[in-house]
Amino acid sequence: MVGNDWAMQFLADILNITVERPAVRETTALGAAYLAGLQCGIYENLADIEQNWALEHRFTPKMEPEARKGLIHGWQNAVDRVKTC
Structure with a gap:
């Protein structure tokens, strides 16, 4: 997902936050390696460790608030329709 520009922009838009994509996309594995290196x-x-982190791209929210609200409302309605309890 992190490699998909559309998905990253949508995430920034729908959450109304800035999303940063690191230069190293396997950040979870890299984090484990860094912690092991710290321990050793x-x-x-x-x-x-922070000196090694680099930003590849920053996605900033661009969606209008009303569009965001409409998408979230539609998602909530879809979830309500499939609930079994």
């Missing part, structure tokens, strides 16, 4: 003494502190 390869990195002294979190600041050493």
